[in-house]
Amino acid sequence: MEPEQLEQYLHDHIPLSAAMQVSVREVQPDRVVLAAPLKPNINHRATVFGGSASALATLAAWSLVHVCLDTAGMSARLVIQHNSVDYQRPLTDDFIAIATFKRPELWSRFLRGLVRRGRARIVMAASLEQGGRVAGHFEGTFVALDAKRA
Secondary structure, eight states: OOHHHHHHHHHHHOHHHHHTTOEEEEEETTEEEEEEOSGGGBOTTSSBOHHHHHHHHHHHHHHHHHHHHHHTTOOEEEEEEEEEEEEOSOOOSOEEEEEEESSGGGHHHHHHHHHHHSEEEEEEEEEEEETTEEEEEEEEEEEEEETTTO
């Protein structure tokens, strides 16, 4: 999937991404990079609102699973079950979220579970960054439900 396709999908199906002015910088088999500007995500302290930072990280991690499922030819409903974000420093300008697999070796098990049981879980990670410096870490558990069985 090309970055433009993913960005359009996010804006069409997850309206918050459009309101946040999320853009897709990179789509690779093992990572997705999303970006957002400060202005629509600002808080009362002139830094990024924590909810916006968390949302961008969630969107990036969700997007990576979505893209990989699409590449594998799997049609699934994908939802987040649990997440946590550790904020290390304030984000004071435009920022990015870089999503990766927490344990890439578990992807094949995830796909097998989805095929066999019609559902599967996987833990994803993302870093929040600004100007090449890490500002926070996200970890989330995503659940996929086979669209044909759901």
